[in-house]
Amino acid sequence: MEGTLLRRYGGFYYVESGGQVWTCRLRGRFRLQETVFLPGDRVEIKPVGPGEGVIEELKPRRTCLKRPAVANVEQVIIVFALREPPPDLELLDRLLFLSAVEDIEAVIVWNKADIIKQDYAGLPELYRQIGYHNLITSAHTGQGIDELKAVLAGRVSTFAGPSGVGKSSLLNAIQPGLNLRTAEVSSKGGRGRHTTRQAELIRLPEGGWVADTPGFSRLDLPAIAREEVAAYFPEMEPLRGSCRYASCLHRGEPGCAVVAAVEAGLIIKHRYEHYLTFLAEVIAGERSFP
Numbered sequence: 710m711e712g713t714l715l716r717r718y719g720g721f722y723y724v725e726s727g728g729q730v731w732t733c734r735l736r737g738r739f740r741l742q743e744t745v746f747l748p749g750d751r752v753e754i755k756p757v758g759p760g761e762g763v764i765e766e767l768k769p770r771r772t773c774l775k776r777p778a779v780a781n782v783e784q785v786i787i788v789f790a791l792r793e794p795p796p797d798l799e800l801l802d803r804l805l806f807l808s809a810v811e812d813i814e815a816v817i818v819w820n821k822a823d824i825i826k827q828d829y830a831g832l833p834e835l836y837r838q839i840g841y842h843n844l845i846t847s848a849h850t851g852q853g854i855d856e857l858k859a860v861l862a863g864r865v866s867t868f869a870g871p872s873g874v875g876k877s878s879l880l881n882a883i884q885p886g887l888n889l890r891t892a893e894v895s896s897k898g899g900r901g902r903h904t905t906r907q908a909e910l911i912r913l914p915e916g917g918w919v920a921d922t923p924g925f926s927r928l929d930l931p932a933i934a935r936e937e938v939a940a941y942f943p944e945m946e947p948l949r950g951s952c953r954y955a956s957c958l959h960r961g962e963p964g965c966a967v968v969a970a971v972e973a974g975l976i977i978k979h980r981y982e983h984y985l986t987f988l989a990e991v992i993a994g995e996r997s998f999p
């Protein structure tokens with residue numbers, strides 16, 4: 710029987726197959742090979758008792774994210790808060806960049822609209838102008854929840870973002886009765902408390918699946934060529950071929966169209982700065998994996 714891995718807990722793997730959740734163990738050879746199974750994995754199971762099974766096979770993955778660690782998602786729902794924790798725009802740009810590299814659609818959700826801090830009020834429009842899909846939500850008042858439901862319906866998605874932004878709260882708002890654990894942002898430092906410990910795939914009543922995931926604040930970039938970095942910044946893409954030198958990496962070369970666009974205010978400064986940061990990381994990575 711084929712099924713979808715929902716979550717791991719202890720030595721057990723919970724697999725949905727045929728409208729039922731099976732508590733499974735791994736075939737010994739998977740333990741020997743140290744195969745890592747992820748929520749979202751398609752697996753072959755063999756029933757061994759009522760509601761109990763053994764995982765016999767791991768199907769090839771269509772997509773595979775390391776952070777959050779989920780397999781086969783079509784869409785990443787990147788959640789940030791419009792108050793606390795303060796939005797870390799470098800992490801946001803990293804997630805957008807990674808989704809583009811992995812060819813997974815990204816939707817930015819700006820949550821806690823009910824307690825929005827004015828400093829952040831312009832962010833959704835800024836990212837909308839770059840071309841990203843944005844939603845403004847409040848898990849507390851229900852604002853934007855229908856739009857979020859529509860975005861999730863019929864697709865396999867994962868939530869991603871820092872701890873405390875309201876990922877689990879949004880899922881509880883979408884599907885009352887889920888009762889996912891949530892916890893207040895700590896008053897000291899305004900950071901989340903890492904309430905969700907493990908990624909877990911949830912079936913949506915409208916059809917589709919969504920993974921609630923633990924928050925994180927660090928994210929490594931994938932190994933790509935330095936010349937490709939700009940291609941994953943949608944606002945730089947149209948300038949491809951416009952710099953004086955074909956090999957331009959847009960970091961101070963003469964006649965650079967990207968730097969000119971930054972100076973003219975057509976490319977947002979912090980986006981360009983993050984481009985430079987990512988470029989430097991990609992180049993450093995090239996040296997460690999020759």
Ligand SMILES: Nc1nc2c(ncn2[C@@H]2O[C@H](COP(=O)(O)OP(=O)(O)OP(=O)(O)O)[C@@H](O)[C@H]2O)c(=O)[nH]1
Pocket residue numbers: 820821822823824846847848849850871872873874875876877878879890891892893894901902903904905906922923924925
């Ligand atoms: N005012 C307000 N508070 C919210 C909203 N959404 C979530 N919160 C609060 O923010 C805190 C953190 O919410 P969680 O849902 O636990 O956050 P999370 O992103 O799942 O965090 P981790 O599981 O640690 O990654 C809780 O106290 C929630 O009640 C919102 O839209 N408005």
Ligand SMILES: [Mg+2]
Pocket residue numbers: 876877878890891904905921922923924
């Ligand atoms: Mg959570």
Ligand SMILES: [Zn+2]
Pocket residue numbers: 952957958959960962964965966967968
């Ligand atoms: Zn250039």
